[in-house]
Amino acid sequence: MMAKETSHLGIISFINLFLLYSHAIFILCYDDHLRTTAETDLRVGESSGSFKIGIFADLHFGENAWTDWGPRQDINSVRVMSTVLDHETPADFVIYLGDVITANNIPIANASLYWDQAMSPTKARGIPWASVFGNHDDAPFEWPLEWFSAPGIPQLLCPVANSSHSGQGDCGFKGTHRMELMKKEIDYNVLSHSGIGPKDLWPSISNYVLQVSSSNDPVKAVAYMYFLDSGGGSYPEVISSAQAEWFQLKSQEINPDSRPCVGSMNRESVTPQEAEMGIMKILVRRHSVKAVFVGHDHGLDWCCPYHKLWLCYARHTGYGGYGNWPRGARIVEITEDPFSIKSWIRMEDGLVHSEVILS
Secondary structure: OOOOOOEEHHHHHHHHHHOOOOOOEEEEEEEOOOOOOOOOOOOOOOOOOOEEEEEEEOOOOOOOOOOOOOHHHHHHHHHHHHHHHHHHHOOOOOEEEEEEOOHHHHOOOOOOOHHHHHHHHHHHHHEEEEEEEEOOOOOOOOHHHHHHOOOOOOOOOOOOOOOOOOOOOOOOOOOOHHHOOOOHHHHHHOEEEEOOOHHHOOOOOOOEEEEEEEOOOOOOOEEEEEEEOOOOOOOOEEEHHHHHHHHHHHHHHHHHOOOOOEEEEOOOEEEEEEOOOHHHHHHHHOOOOEEEEEEEEHHHOEEEEEEEEEEEEEEOOOOOOOOOOOEEEEEEEEEEEEEEEEEEEEEEOOOOOEEEEEO
């Protein structure tokens, strides 16, 4: 019951379909005339002059949770994240780029237990983070067909309760909606910078903006990070026209209007969302948008230029989900003066590849 997507399009057409056909979106914006907002604790390092971001994509915690195999994959995924963070010390920020859990495989009432396991390597190192939802994060539980033959439903292995859990640990097949997941992450973790977006964007939840500030001025913006919930699970896989309009208005408010592919893996086609509601055209028109990052397709890790921005896949981080390709994580580093954005892939074995300058 591994999480494998079914609909794909040819790679020849990927450039126009990248955002439409990808999941859990992180957009990085910079311009010489960025407006500042409130003071933030996300700041370029004084000594390093940079802000380094680790992106963990498609961890799929809780997959086949009732088996011995499933929990082993979660342990392996923790190892990958730990290795990457230890090699990339100091990391300033981590982004969990969708499909943190495989909710359709989790037979408990509170999937926050698995969500917390995924955050644990980052939390243990005192690194702030933010998360955005993918299509597996609040999918309803799928009853395995084999449970209806002998010997029947297996003994279920429910994880031990932890800090972001209300105490109800029994297996219950209820599932956990994305709103509940996000509220528990935010309420129980001071390091979480995740956000719950405007109510008029419902049912999408993880739509928000974070500011990276200057090393010598906590109110001066160096870059903005936009997060967009791309749906799936409890509702269709789509970025709505309301989300597209929100991004347009938000980016205009923050910043009034004032290249070959790089990667090591291209093993599958880009996976489609169900509809496109205008977000791609808006991103292209926004000159401050420098790069867009997505996960979901485990066999892709490239960055490709499109108009004046870059379209980038993360690297499959988790041992849950389909594919046996080596695991790793995409790293993004923002330098303040002179401004630049660099990215590379850090593998589980410590090797680095696919370095690219994005701005």
